[in-house]
Amino acid sequence: xxxxxxxxxxxxxxxxxxxxxxxxxxxxxxxxxxxxxxxxxxxxxxxxxxxxxxxxxxxxxxxxxxxxxxxxxxxxxxxxxxxxxxxxxxxxxxxxxxxxxxxxxxxxxxxxxxxxxxxxxxxxxxxxxxxxxxxxxxxxxxxxxxxxxxxxxxxxxxxxxxxxxxxxxxxxxxxxxxxxxxxxxxxxxxxxxxxxxxxxxxxxxxxxxxxxxxxxxxxxxxxxxxxxxxxxxxxxxxxxxxxxxxxxxxxxxxxxxxxxxxxxxxxxxxxxxxxxxxxxxxxxxxxxxxxxxxxxxxxxxxxxxxxxxxxxxxxxxxxxxxxxxxxxxxxxxxxxxxxxxxxx
Numbered sequence: 001x002x003x004x005x006x007x008x009x010x011x012x013x014x015x016x017x018x019x020x021x022x023x024x025x026x027x028x029x030x031x032x033x034x035x036x037x038x039x040x041x042x043x044x045x046x047x048x049x050x051x052x053x054x055x056x057x058x059x060x061x062x063x064x065x066x067x068x069x070x071x072x073x074x075x076x077x078x079x080x081x082x083x084x085x086x087x088x089x090x091x092x093x094x095x096x097x098x099x100x101x102x103x104x105x106x107x108x109x110x111x112x113x114x115x116x117x118x119x120x121x122x123x124x125x126x127x128x129x130x131x132x133x134x135x136x137x138x139x140x141x142x143x144x145x146x147x148x149x150x151x152x153x154x155x156x157x158x159x160x161x162x163x164x165x166x167x168x169x170x171x172x173x174x175x176x177x178x179x180x181x182x183x184x185x186x187x188x189x190x191x192x193x194x195x196x197x198x199x200x201x202x203x204x205x206x207x208x209x210x211x212x213x214x215x216x217x218x219x220x221x222x223x224x225x226x227x228x229x230x231x232x233x234x235x236x237x238x239x240x241x242x243x244x245x246x247x248x249x250x251x252x253x254x255x256x257x258x259x260x261x262x263x264x265x266x267x268x269x270x271x272x273x274x275x276x277x278x279x280x281x282x283x284x285x286x287x288x289x290x291x292x293x294x295x296x297x298x299x300x301x302x303x304x305x306x307x308x309x310x311x312x313x314x315x316x317x318x319x320x321x322x323x324x325x326x327x328x329x330x331x332x333x334x335x336x337x338x339x340x341x342x343x344x
Contacts (some may be wrong), residue, residue, distance in 0.1 A: 017086035041343060045083065046194075046201035047076050048342045049335075050264065057340055061270065066326040074335025076238040086271060086334040087190045090276050091183050091330065097283050098175045104287065108163055108294070113158035125177060159301040165296045174286050186272055193265040200258035204342065207254040210246040218244045238266035261340045266339055277325070284321040292316050 039053050049059070060070045072086030126149035134142045218240040225233040295313050 005281065006048070039219070041340060043201065043342065046198045047339050050340050051336045052337060062335070065322070066329045068277040069270045071336045072273060073338050076334040085194065086189070087273065089332055089334060090273055090305050092117040092224050093186055094183055094276055094279060095180070097280060098179055101171050101174055101287060102285065104328035105168050108168040108171065112160045112163050112168065115156050115163065119153040119156040119160065122149045122156065126150040126153065155301055159297055160344050163294065166297065167290050170290050171287065190268060190272060193268055197258070197261045197265050200261040202255045204251070207247065207251040209243070211251050214240065214247040255342055255344055262339055262341070280325065281321040283322060284319065287318060288319040
């Protein structure tokens with residue numbers, strides 16, 4: 001920032017409202033302080049962040065939770081060099097989750113087909129005439145053995161039916177047809193706020209350049225007065241001083257509007273990311289519930305094969321949405337520094 005002007009109505013006066021008020025710093029001290037503040041903040045893609053090396057570490061909004069609202073403020077650059085807002089990373093996680101549950105439902109559908117085919121073959125084999133003429137007690141035992149196949153076929157047929165109603169169907173309907181539309185609404189809402197922030201930042205930069213031009217013009221006219229190059233210089237200085245003051249006011253107004261836009265974006269980012277976090281916890285817990293129902297039905301169908309399902313049961317009991325989120329956030333986080341207000 002250029003040196004302040006002592007004349008009445010200067011930009012420094014506009015900044016500080018009353019530079020002569022008791023306890024206010026001198027122009028030189030204000031300039032030094034402003035320089036120090038400026039060096040502690042940096043604007044990246046129109047979002048203002050503190051410089052981590054020169055500011056104390058920020059307190060997380062939700063400490064020890066690995067919450068979405070603390071780790072996706074910065075943009076992410078993909079291998080092709082394009083940037084993706086941190087919120088877009090969260091949206092992609094939601095859409096991937098819906099696709100994963102769809103694939104899980106397809107997997108269960110294939111499992112159902114196997115059960116149906118198995119039940120059909122058992123029923124067919126139970127009706128085989130082979131050894132039907134065996135007599136006596138051995139014939140009775142043989143007939144009972146074949147009947148047991150029919151009973152087993154009925155058990156597997158019921159198992160396939162329950163898989164469809166209690167596992168496959170809930171997985172397909174967990175996130176309805178409107179889910180993608182809902183995600184687009186989130187995307188458009190946050191994107192619109194981000195676009196407004198970009199527009200406000202452009203206005204700040206334009207106002208900053210205008211102020212520099214006005215200050216430079218005032219400096220030139222002041223120098224002309226010192227060497228008495230023009231009779232109109234004093235009047236020109238007054239006009240230049242007024243324009244400089246107006247430019248300073250415009251800059252402060254633009255910065256205020258920028259900070260308001262960033263604050264609104266910040267609030268919506270926190271609210272929306274926490275809602276996406278809630279949806280992800282809900283998805284994981286619902287899938288956990290339905291997959292555990294799968295193992296319950298499987299146990300009921302074939303008690304002799306429990307040992308093959310114990311590892312699945314154990315792992316399903318260990319499903320932890322919080323841990324899942326921590327692992328995912330560690331891998332995909334884009335930045336944990338939160339935005340702060342810009343300073344002039």
